[in-house]
Amino acid sequence: MTSSLLSDLMNLNLSESGEKIIAEYIWVGGSGLDVRSKARTLPGPVSDPSKLPKWNYDGSSTKQAPGKDSEVVLYPQAIFKDPFRRGNNILVICDCYTPAGEPIPTNRRAAAAKIFNNPAVAAEEPWYGIEQEYTFLQKDINWPLGWPVGGFPAPQGPYYCSAGADKAFGRDIVDAHYKACIYAGINISGINAEVMPGQWEFQVGPCVGITAGDQIWAARYILERITEMAGVVLSLDPKPVKGEWNGAGAHCNYSTKSMRNDGGYEIIKKAIEKLKLRHKEHIAAYGEGNERRLTGRCETADIHTFSWGVANRGASVRVGRDTEKEGKGYFEDRRPASNMDPYLVTSMIAETTILG
Incomplete structure (x- = not known):
């Protein structure tokens, strides 16, 4: 009974209650192999990464920043439909920058983009x-x-x-x-x-x-x-x-x-x-x-x-x-x-x- 209710709640169709969606921001962690993510609520559907807000996280907990200056900024780069939450919810591939706008050392996407934009x-x-x-x-x-x-x-x-x-x-x-x-x-x-x-x-x-x-x-x-x-x-x-x-x-x-x-x-x-x-x-x-x-x-x-x-x-x-x-x-x-x-x-x- 509890398991069934949990499953029902996980599969709730958010579109029945309004326009809000969930965006799962995904990035590569400090090992260069670990994928990290966290979710945020957005007021409505989004299909263009440039329309998504930048976000930040604690880089000291992913071995990407020192504790005394731990903020790392996520730049949304690509959007995919979320197969777990479904509906208009999305997965967002991000890369990582300092608050000053410089790519952090483990951000290999930024360097790759320069080559592909040549x-x-x-x-x-x-x-x-x-x-x-x-x-x-x-x-x-x-x-x-x-x-x-x-x-x-x-x-x-x-x-x-x-x-x-x-x-x-x-x-x-x-x-x-x-x-x-x-x-x-x-x-x-x-x-x-x-x-x-x-x-x-x-x-x-x-x-x-x-x-x-x-x-x-x-x-x-x-x-x-x-x-x-x-x-x-x-x-x-x-x-x-x-x-x-x-x-x-x-x-x-x-x-x-x-x-x-x-x-x-x-x-x-x-x-x-x-x-x-x-x-x-x-x-x-x-x-x-x-x-x-x-x-x-x-x-x-x-x-x-x-x-x-x-x-x-x-x-x-x-x-x-x-x-x-x-x-x-x-x-x-x-x-x-x-x-x-x-x-x-x-x-x-x-x-x-x-x-x-």
């Missing part, structure tokens, strides 16, 4: 498709969902794109997330079970420029909320289990207008050569703990050596057969870890390949 970059209309891999962990023991406590399942092989109670673990959470992202307005393009049991992937894209980062962060936030309700822990660790188990990446599919036009394959090859020259810089920005994943085994390239190839999932960069055949298209940077910051990765790829 006329040379904007003219190339960079498209991104990001494959976000992640792992479900059993609460309190930090061991993958579906794995025997203190033990291991059968070796990899039957789990990738699998079906069955002994092979696919957490599908209800995954499907709930899929539909919630579509409802929110995120351009989620697919899902699949991954090679390691308890590990899944969703894909977002194609997205143009800065919107790729906004949509990945919104999708991550929604997944955090759904796993919270399910009592399961979401892990973006790039190598959650040692040994011959696949790690978790965030492969970044990328193209520019020049690459998508006739003769684009030659542009792609030149871009890959530019990536090779800055391999160490990219690796340093592609996620914490990535050295545990990029070992040259389990469908990865060695972290110390840049390589590329057609249809080669053991390379740093993979070019698809269709791109080779058609002489234009996109390529896939397979180096980013699952815990990468999408603002940093997408803008860095554009900067290297377009601005040189």
